[in-house]
Amino acid sequence: MTPRARFPLLALLLTLVIGSAAQARTPIAAPSARARASVVGGTPAAAGILSSVVFITSQTSATSAMACSGTVLAPTVVLTAAHCVVDETTTTVRPAAGIAISSGRLDRTEAGQDVGAARVLVHPAYDPRAIRSDAALLVLSAPLSAAPVAVAGAGDAALAAPGAPALFAGWGATSGNSSEASSRLLQTTTTVLADDLCRRLLGADFDAGVTLCAVDSPRFAGSTCRGDSGGPLLLQRGDGALVQAGITSWGSLGCDTRVPQAFTRVSAISGWIAEQLAAVAATPSTTAPADDGSLAGTRDSGAQSATTIAAALYRGSTRQRRAIAVRVASGGRTVAGVQFAYRARCELPARGRGRSGGGSTVRRASTRSGWRNGAFRSATSTRLPIAARASGGAFTTQRLDSSGRRVRVTGAFSTDGRLRGTLRVSWRERGGARCDSGVVRYSAQR
Known part of the structure; x- marks a missing residue:
């Protein structure tokens, strides 16, 4: 079955199973009040750089799939979260044949591009238990027309300073009680928090070397949710250009807007990303199915x-x-x-x-x-x-x-x-x- 033919089936199955790993950590001191159910609290994304955000489905069984988000880095390469493509039970990478990518639209009811994955590249330091270095690249079976997003390099690490305003987007649920992915790409603003505060609020699994966290302060109206995994956290350079500084990774189980959300720090893995992009560019055959x-x-x-x-x-x-x-x-x-x-x-x-049988010390x-x-x-x-x-x-x-x-x-x-x-x-x-x-x-x- 071609990727294009398979995609609608996977989309229908999302009402049964939607990826939960993005919100798989309960903070040490999560607020007990009910979260605002209004990405959560997001608004429809505008055309432009957010047109690079894709919708991903990863087949988990014959009757279910996980919904995630991702960003286009090159015509045949998409960046997403590792937990979107790694089996939670066996910790093995899911077959590329079961992964589909939808691009070229801000509303999934409209026409766009639907392609499959030829290969899955998971960051070698990915830790599924603590969800660290949560990053993966999908090498596609056909090129996408969406413009690539710029990723933060090692020199951009300072952009994620405490208090820096940021923007994130995704195709996830709009409520902690929902089991359906949004049909519209949603966006909302947030604020980067200091590493020590992230560690105090999110616990020992938060590793500031490879992870950053943010919360919608002081509004506390927006949050990532199930299905936003793999989507971008965008920060602004001095010249006004937006760059992807984070990959949506994990947060509270209930998508509580007052609980910080964790993002893989892109500047920490930029070397690995550059290496993989260069390898894909140097090997044209990688755009074909892996068996070829x-x-x-x-x-x-x-x-x-x-x-x-x-x-x-x-x-x-x-x-x-x-x-x-x-x-x-x-x-x-x-x-x-x-x-x-x-x-x-x-x-x-x-x-x-000790004592031997005869009573002498040995x-x-x-x-x-x-x-x-x-x-x-x-x-x-x-x-x-x-x-x-x-x-x-x-x-x-x-x-x-x-x-x-x-x-x-x-x-x-x-x-x-x-x-x-x-x-x-x-x-x-x-x-x-x-x-x-x-x-x-x-x-x-x-």
Whole structure:
């Protein structure tokens, strides 16, 4: 079924299921009074930069879909929230074939462009539990005509100063009690809050390094709501130009206008965005369906052609429910980078005293154990050869990272375009503690 034919069905299913992850956090001190049910409190968006805001549906089952918002960054690239495209239960990326994008309209009852996604790129640091680095890019199967929005870079971080006025827009519900997405694109104003205030009001899950928060002060009339996830928070540069400084991420369960809403800080991930945009621009075939990315005729050391290895970013998760990303370089001959998070068990030998059966004092060993969380990222200059086979290819690497941890990663590409393998991280800490993640299996796809 073509993306255009599938889209109306998904839109109808939104009355049954609408994405809830955007409002999946209850603040520590949320107001108990009922929120004003009037984006909530928004007004119809005007043509212009907001014409770049798209409506997204992500199929979650055969009979339901999640509604989200997003922005056009390039003709074939849309920016949205990671939780819109990652399964909440399995933490795996949903198939691109189940994602549809609607653009070119401010009212979904009017004509516009409906296209599908060819690939889904989730930020490698995305943490689904705390909803941090909540960002994803959709590489589209066909170009959109909407003008791209400018994104905040590292030099624009100061724009999100406390008290700065901002604007956000989305296709979400207009009330905390509603289960339907708005048929009109809505917008409303808000105010950026200081990081320490955001942390105090939203709790420990708020990470100021990658997240900012805002509230409609002093009016307390507008708020993000379910379905606004992935939409833009816009700030104004000194020259008057609007730039996207945030991605709608999470807020109160009831869409309370007096509770701050959290946005992924775009300036903190601008490097990753620029890298992905450059990769898409350099690979015209990425606008085609993902299954067409074959490399027939590519050979390595005289082996059979690696017909299933595509030059792409393979993303997935481990059995530890952690994210992993493996980048295959142009030509499908080498792995250009590996990045993953892990959990390792550490045991520290200790000495204690006890009594033997005859009553004499002897020394016996015991252990103290605990868990350590960490992350590994290979150097960008690394190139791991892929040994081509008729069914795909495989790679293995074993090295020490900058902290002295021994890292071993294996991977094999299958005929269905997936990458499966194992990883293991082990090291010894000062004091003699031995830490080991054990052999952890993972699965990823491009």
